[in-house]
Amino acid sequence: MAAKDTVRRNKTDIQTTLCADYNLILNKVYEKDLITQREYNNLKSINKVDVEWLVTDIVDKMINKGEDTCQGFLNLLQTDEDIRETYPELKKKKWNDNRPLSKPVQASSVDSTDSSPDTKRQKKDEQYQLNSKPTGLCVIINNERFMNHVVRTGTNKDAESLGKVFSWLGFRVLMCKDQTKDQMDQALNYFTSLSDPSQLPEFSVKEWSDGGFTDLQEAPKHGDAFICCILSNGLNGAVLGTDGEALSIKAIYKRFRATDQSVLTGKPKVFLIQACQRGEVGLKDLQSDDSRSLSIPGEADFLIATATVGGHDSYRHRINGSWFIQSVCQQLEEGCPRGDEMTTIFCRVIDEVSQKGVPNRPCVKQMPEFRCTLRKRLVLSPHCN
Template identity: 35%
Template sequence: MDFNTRLISIESELTQEDLESLKFLCLDLVSSKKLLAIRSNLDLFKELQKNSLLDEDQYELLAELLYIIGQHSLLKHLGTDKWTMQNTLKRKRTVSLYRRMLFELYENISSEDLKTILFILNIPKKYEENKTFLEVLYYLEKNDQLSEDKLDVLEKAVAKVSPDLLRKIKDYSRIRDKEIQEARLQCEDEYDDKTPLSIEAQEVPSEDAEIVQHISETANEKDLMDENTENSMAELSLTEQPEMYSMNRKYRGYCLIINNKEFMKSDARVGTEKDAEFLTNVFTWLGMDVEIRNELSTQEIQDCLTEFSKKDHTERDCFVCCILSHGKSRAVLGTDSEIIPISEIIAYFSPKNCTTLAGKPKLFFIQACQGTISQGAHTIEQDAVSSVEERKVAITIPDDADVLVGMSTVDGYYSFRDTQKGTWYIQALCENLTKMVPKGEDILSILTKVNKDVSEKEYLKNGKTNLKQMPQPSYTFRKKLVFPKPPTPFTPPGPQTK
């Protein structure tokens, strides 16, 4: 396959959002006027070729760009992969640290955070509407309010919405200062090499001699570090990449959604319909046959699980079960407020009880409280009840492999639900699936991002107490699970999902 054909293959997998990301990352390499005129990823590739930044023998920049925007699955077209690029960029990069830092901020800014930042920055109305954070950053740079060494305006705005994002800016400043210092030392070292007399032949004050010695030691350490990095790269290229679950059978698999809203002895779970809708759209988009069952008692849940465990999954890649209900420690509730242990739910699909799913990934996403330690307020409610007698139910991941259980919260704690938008956990799960599956990310990486997003949410009770939530995935996977990229971009079911 010639190089241009490979570029066309890459371009066909990229979205318009990817194009805007790539253009932003190239702002230091290509004139902004030319970038603004570009309307397709292929046009961007042509512009990089014109600027001698991309050709058959020089495609490191494109690989770096694809890595940064998370399109790791496309690196194979350039003869590399995510792990190789990870190590390569430790010793050589073209995109500036500054622009990478800004892009990381963009990737982690929520729509609500963006609204707050726009308000704080007092950006003119015509620049506000329907703007992405990348466009806001471009506006700040264009108006000389933001640059590599001018970050105070951005820091002030970000500090109001996210300590984590502010930390990214601070980390960048620290690393940049360190690199400037190292560059200064290197220049001094080169200057010393050009002097007519050797260091040993000159009389220098003891204090200066110590400085010279420090510079020499620093250079030696840098050489040693580069050598070690090269050795690590050589070892990495010989390392076998993680094996992946097969996802190329005739059908992707069943996705069962059990959605309980009304209960005999506890409050209704208002807002759960938003979760059910979002899950249905996302897993249908991922190619699964989605079936939703509403308002099931404990016995009906057991009957439903039996039904799906008896189905023939021979021609299917995997199985997904999502349960939206009230819960107790290590258990969920039916509409009759009776419990069913999570371990029992999983056991229905063990190799012994469902032979056609043996060796295939089985995913269970449980949106339910696991205790009563916290308490919500206003429109934030808890998916737990206190009217049912507390029962201790042991939960263990079965000894059988290939199971993943995604819990909305850790044992003993509440799980929060917005009555208008749905639960924190399910909304974060769906949003990250739609963003990260097209980039070739595996399910565990996606759930790590879900953990981060949910853990950063908070609700103020009486203007004082921060109510928090921490999801908890557990798994016995033996391989990586990567859902194939759907042929079409995901279309959100409604405005509440951003």
């Protein structure tokens, strides 16, 4: 039996056993490089009253990371002395897979089918060329405080995570905070063309720099790709401004359609929509988000991802941010250094978020969605500062 199947089939038993000492298993999976530094920091900071939920999250991460990670996790449970002493029940388990971790197979450099000039040219033509420095702009609209006194706690964590990961991927990251519907509309119109820098003060634009959002350094310019992230409340296929007025999600991205005048024509444009709707849903540290599914315009070069399919909730932790945005950042962090394309990464986001849940709350589930008209492979790569 494959290691992933073994972990999946024994998931409930493993979770129940590991709840005896959450900190130990968290530290061990981090020491063995089974989770990233960011994942470790996020899990470490969560209130210990949620131990059962957090252990579930650790096991889910093992499953979502694939066969090699699951095999490493099983090896850890079977061979580590601290683990065996702390969780004596594990000594009784008979795992089917105890083989060592397999190493990835690398392509041969002498493979004539991959090394010919025509093949290399074809592969280059099939992928968006991201050569500009910076790679492009990542614009975040982060609505935290609304005029009706609603506060979207946890949204700043999402904005910070997006700032870190897209800066790491070579983008210049800008944020507009607490925008009304008209301000969002005007800001988005500005970013389609960047034609009048004198408008910038109207949008309270901040820039990600040295681990935080600071005053804007200089007027922004477009590069070879564009990212737009909307973090707000939402209703019926729209996002809400801080004044409670709705801006259609379709209207958000349609203004970036290809035209003869647009500098973004032919370039990839990615939209991430995390839209909150109904606030509290009776869970201690969760708030409910909601957005409708989108219909993709006929124009090319778009990838649009929403936190949930239409008519359903999405969830945001008060401290650690939303399931969707945090998963996006994690999967970018893990997949981009391997050269994974964006559609593959978003499939992993859907898989990871769909498996999340809250113990004893089976109705708390979430299914993200993405649709795209990308004509080529979109591969984002880390940039060394």
